[in-house]
Amino acid sequence: MTEDPRPAGSPTLEDVARAAGVSRATVSRVVNGVRNVDPVIQESVRQAVAATGYTPNRAARSLVTRRTDAIALVVSGAGDDPTPEDETGGAHPAGSTGGDGGGHHAGSTRGAHDPDEPDGGAGSSFTAQVFADPFFGRVVTGVVNYLRPRGMYPVLMFAETSRARDEVVSYLRQGSADGALVVSTHADDPLPALITDAGLPAVLYARPSRPTRISYVDLAHQDGARLAAEHLLARGCRRIATITGPLDVPAGQDRLAGFRDTMARAGQPYLPLAEGRFTQESGEAAMARLLAEHPDLDGVFAANDVMAVGACHVLREHGRRVPEDVAVIGFDDSSAAVACRPPLTTVRQPVEEMAAEMARLLLDRLAGSDRAVTSVIFEPSLVVRGSA
Amino acid sequence: MTEDPRPAGSPTLEDVARAAGVSRATVSRVVNGVRNVDPVIQESVRQAVAATGYTPNRAARSLVTRRTDAIALVVSGAGDDPTPEDETGGAHPAGSTGGDGGGHHAGSTRGAHDPDEPDGGAGSSFTAQVFADPFFGRVVTGVVNYLRPRGMYPVLMFAETSRARDEVVSYLRQGSADGALVVSTHADDPLPALITDAGLPAVLYARPSRPTRISYVDLAHQDGARLAAEHLLARGCRRIATITGPLDVPAGQDRLAGFRDTMARAGQPYLPLAEGRFTQESGEAAMARLLAEHPDLDGVFAANDVMAVGACHVLREHGRRVPEDVAVIGFDDSSAAVACRPPLTTVRQPVEEMAAEMARLLLDRLAGSDRAVTSVIFEPSLVVRGSA
DNA sequence: ATGAAAGCGCTAACAT
DNA sequence: ATGTTAGCGCTTTCAT
Numbered sequence: 001m002t003e004d005p006r007p008a009g010s011p012t013l014e015d016v017a018r019a020a021g022v023s024r025a026t027v028s029r030v031v032n033g034v035r036n037v038d039p040v041i042q043e044s045v046r047q048a049v050a051a052t053g054y055t056p057n058r059a060a061r062s063l064v065t066r067r068t069d070a071i072a073l074v075v076s077g078a079g080d081d082p083t084p085e086d087e088t089g090g091a092h093p094a095g096s097t098g099g100d101g102g103g104h105h106a107g108s109t110r111g112a113h114d115p116d117e118p119d120g121g122a123g124s125s126f127t128a129q130v131f132a133d134p135f136f137g138r139v140v141t142g143v144v145n146y147l148r149p150r151g152m153y154p155v156l157m158f159a160e161t162s163r164a165r166d167e168v169v170s171y172l173r174q175g176s177a178d179g180a181l182v183v184s185t186h187a188d189d190p191l192p193a194l195i196t197d198a199g200l201p202a203v204l205y206a207r208p209s210r211p212t213r214i215s216y217v218d219l220a221h222q223d224g225a226r227l228a229a230e231h232l233l234a235r236g237c238r239r240i241a242t243i244t245g246p247l248d249v250p251a252g253q254d255r256l257a258g259f260r261d262t263m264a265r266a267g268q269p270y271l272p273l274a275e276g277r278f279t280q281e282s283g284e285a286a287m288a289r290l291l292a293e294h295p296d297l298d299g300v301f302a303a304n305d306v307m308a309v310g311a312c313h314v315l316r317e318h319g320r321r322v323p324e325d326v327a328v329i330g331f332d333d334s335s336a337a338v339a340c341r342p343p344l345t346t347v348r349q350p351v352e353e354m355a356a357e358m359a360r361l362l363l364d365r366l367a368g369s370d371r372a373v374t375s376v377i378f379e380p381s382l383v384v385r386g387s388a
Numbered sequence: 389m390t391e392d393p394r395p396a397g398s399p400t401l402e403d404v405a406r407a408a409g410v411s412r413a414t415v416s417r418v419v420n421g422v423r424n425v426d427p428v429i430q431e432s433v434r435q436a437v438a439a440t441g442y443t444p445n446r447a448a449r450s451l452v453t454r455r456t457d458a459i460a461l462v463v464s465g466a467g468d469d470p471t472p473e474d475e476t477g478g479a480h481p482a483g484s485t486g487g488d489g490g491g492h493h494a495g496s497t498r499g500a501h502d503p504d505e506p507d508g509g510a511g512s513s514f515t516a517q518v519f520a521d522p523f524f525g526r527v528v529t530g531v532v533n534y535l536r537p538r539g540m541y542p543v544l545m546f547a548e549t550s551r552a553r554d555e556v557v558s559y560l561r562q563g564s565a566d567g568a569l570v571v572s573t574h575a576d577d578p579l580p581a582l583i584t585d586a587g588l589p590a591v592l593y594a595r596p597s598r599p600t601r602i603s604y605v606d607l608a609h610q611d612g613a614r615l616a617a618e619h620l621l622a623r624g625c626r627r628i629a630t631i632t633g634p635l636d637v638p639a640g641q642d643r644l645a646g647f648r649d650t651m652a653r654a655g656q657p658y659l660p661l662a663e664g665r666f667t668q669e670s671g672e673a674a675m676a677r678l679l680a681e682h683p684d685l686d687g688v689f690a691a692n693d694v695m696a697v698g699a700c701h702v703l704r705e706h707g708r709r710v711p712e713d714v715a716v717i718g719f720d721d722s723s724a725a726v727a728c729r730p731p732l733t734t735v736r737q738p739v740e741e742m743a744a745e746m747a748r749l750l751l752d753r754l755a756g757s758d759r760a761v762t763s764v765i766f767e768p769s770l771v772v773r774g775s776a
Numbered sequence: 777a778t779g780a781a782a783g784c785g786c787t788a789a790c791a792t
Numbered sequence: 793a794t795g796t797t798a799g800c801g802c803t804t805t806c807a808t
Contacts, residue, residue: 009454009800010561012800012801012802013801013802013803014801022778022779023778023779023780024779024780024801024802024803025778025779025780025781025803025804026777026778026779028802028803028804029777029778029803032803036777036778037777037778038777038778041777041778055558055561055562056562056801056802057451057562057563057800057801057802058447058450058456058562058563058564059446059447059448059450059451059456059563059800059801059802060447060451060784060800060801060802060803061801061802061803062446062447062450062784062802063445063447063448063451063783063784063785063786063800063801063802063803064783064784064801064802064803064804065784065802065803066397066784068446068447070458070543070564072541073544125529125533127528127529127532127533128525128526128529128740130525130529131519131522131524131525131526131528131529132522132525132723134519134520136519136525137516137518137519137520137524137525138516138519140515140519140544141513141515141516141518141519144515144544144546145513145515148546148552148555151555153460153543153544153545153559154543154544155458155541155542155543155544156461156528156532156541156542156543156544157541158532158536164536167539170443171541173398173443174443174444174445174446175445175446175447176446176458280727309727313729316729317729335520339668339697341701341704341705352516397784400784400785400786401785401786401787402785410794410795411794411795411796412785412786412787412795412796413787413788413794413795413796413797414793414794414795416786416787416788417787417793417794420787424793424794425793425794426793426794429793429794444785444786445784445785445786447784447785447786448784448785448786448787448800449785449786449787450786450800451784451785451786451787451799451800451801451802452785452786452787452788452799452800453786453787453788453800454800
């Protein structure tokens with residue numbers, strides 16, 4: 001009987017305007033907090049908003065503002081498209097605990113799903129490996145903590161194949177996100193170049209291995225390694241070895257360089273080393289090699305905590321006490337460090353703060369207030385716990 | 389000189405249409421793969437698309453389709469807004485390695501930032517705790533692996549305060565995402581109800597502690613606990629204790645119930661227990677309590693791997709060998725299980741598959757093919773490694 | 777300070 | 793099979 005056909009969907013600006021007896025433009029101004037609005041009208045509009053339960057439609061808003069208030073957080077690898085023989089090779093996310101491989105399943109497996117790599121399966125997939133390392137969770141934490149107060153949320157993407165990289169670029173070009181925060185886990189990652197070539201705003205975590213005109217945050221890795229070396233030396237260690245990160249990525253190179261330099265300056269020209277891949281498993285293997293060749297070593301610097309944990313395990317299995325017989329020092333100050341027994345003395349990388357800064361740089365760039373390409377380098381610090 | 393004022397922004401459908409000499413509608417059809425398009429025209433449109441470098445604008449598309457192809461992945465807590473005295477209390481994300489607390493920072497701290505809880509700082513923040521547990525990374529992995537082939541990506545959100553919950557609801561109401569996948573870490577989480585009350589599509593990971601008309605995936609926790617009990621019993625353990633999860637969440641309750649029942653049926657009516665909070669730290673504390681009261685125990689079931697790891701540490705420190713003196717069995721089969729020495733025998737929860745299923749349920753619901761509220765329960769399985 | 781109107785780029789009837 | 797047209801809901805000149 002009434003001539004008030006309720007609008008089907010959720011209320012629009014139009015509805016609010018009608019309810020408040022003003023124009024759409026005015027409601028829009030109030031909603032967006034634009035000045036030049038009569039306080040009285042302002043109030044009535046607010047009431048109308050509340051009464052109607054109005055919520056602005058993001059798509060409509062984006063269409064005109066050309067902003068989405070979403071940013072992509074992409075974890076990038078350097079791999080080419082996977083080829084049959086490349087399945088497990090090449091890729092080594094910066095620190096994973098390695099394949100969940102071992103262990104045979106016993107007991108009832110009458111689960112509703114096929115156990116052989118179903119959708120979303122863990123497998124040795126890149127995404128699975130990525131989160132096995134505490135590092136990425138910290139990046140997410142830092143990014144979220146910075147973004148959230150600003151009403152923004154990260155869209156999680158992975159770019160480990162060229163196909164995935166194209167999808168990321170495409171996603172950004174569609175205007176699905178205003179920019180990208182990229183954490184690269186590999187050397188020669190083509191993604192940063194792809195993004196900048198497309199003229200898309202982005203900021204990196206860590207210096208790209210290929211020079212690229214793009215802002216990034218990074219750690220003074222060499223300084224961190226120096227802290228580690230000095231600590232080991234000060235402690236009296238004289239037969240020191242190191243488990244490096246992958247030597248094709250800057251972080252791996254720099255940590256080694258910084259450590260070796262400090263050792264050399266201290267009159268220790270010979271530094272046994274074994275390369276790891278930032279995974280616990282690789283750390284274990286590296287430690288075993290080191291121990292085989294240098295049974296008398298009394299100090300080890302691992303280029304990250306996860307490998308240090310692996311080293312501790314192997315040392316213990318070989319009857320060495322940590323830190324009494326062999327002092328071990330890690331890098332990152334991740335949750336793995338405190339979970340370890342003894343807790344790891346380590347070089348702290350303020351990942352959360354660095355990630356937040358990365359987000360800040362991107363947002364500044366988006367706001368247009370800071371167009372220049374810059375880099376922000378953080379200082380590491382030593383955290384002394386039980387292992388050294 | 390030419391009368392071809394290049395469009396400022398990126399090319400639109402209009403541009404492509406002009407280049408191909410057809411109408412916008414036709415281009416739209418080609419782009420969206422709608423049938424009824426002459427192969428010849430189809431080809432010329434494709435060329436025009438390539439030539440112009442066209443990419444569809446997501447906002448414009450969303451505006452009319454009312455779909456964003458984005459889904460929210462929200463990690464939810466039950467906390468009220470934090471009050472001064474509530475800072476560290478109440479909240480216990482389902483498993484974190486506990487505060488990074490210990491360890492004093494030494495050495496140079498001439499970092500560019502204030503060390504006292506800056507933007508994005510780790511602190512004891514909810515987000516930081518969440519990712520300290522391997523569990524969430526696995527959820528993300530499963531969700532991403534399911535979504536990605538479908539051209540969708542998760543938006544990461546945290547909802548640990550009532551304010552944050554409102555923001556999540558608001559975000560969804562704005563049409564920023566088509567639906568939500570929610571992983572609740574606490575008992576009495578109000579978020580599921582808030583979401584369904586708002587008529588928003590969502591699927592849960594784990595049965596809500598309050599009955600709610602909402603689909604979810606879950607694990608047959610009791611069956612898992614039974615597997616653990618049977619294994620310990622079969623192994624010959626007769627003085628068995630358990631470290632439970634928080635007893636106000638279903639997963640904690642069910643795992644205890646299943647374990648206790650199986651023990652009772654096996655003629656073991658007395659089950660010493662200590663409650664943990666799914667964190668390594670709490671697992672350590674619980675183990676210490678158990679050991680103090682029952683120095684002769686020979687088997688321990690921890691309600692998750694992270695606590696089991698803590699238990700192993702404490703047992704070793706008290707001179708017990710695992711598994712020779714005390715057998716330890718965990719739950720989840722997370723990366724913590726294989727990282728542990730000895731590697732943990734554990735009850736596997738197929739988190740990645742469950743998360744993928746959760747995503748599938750949501751997408752089905754969004755596609756309208758499946759409106760009914762359902763639950764999918766997965767079967768756990770026993771993974772035998774070294775600790776038991 | 778407020779309203780009218782244009783238009784962001786796209787899809788989906790509807791017409792042909 | 794293709795083109796025409798009418799919006800989707802919003803912000804933003806431009807008038808007033």
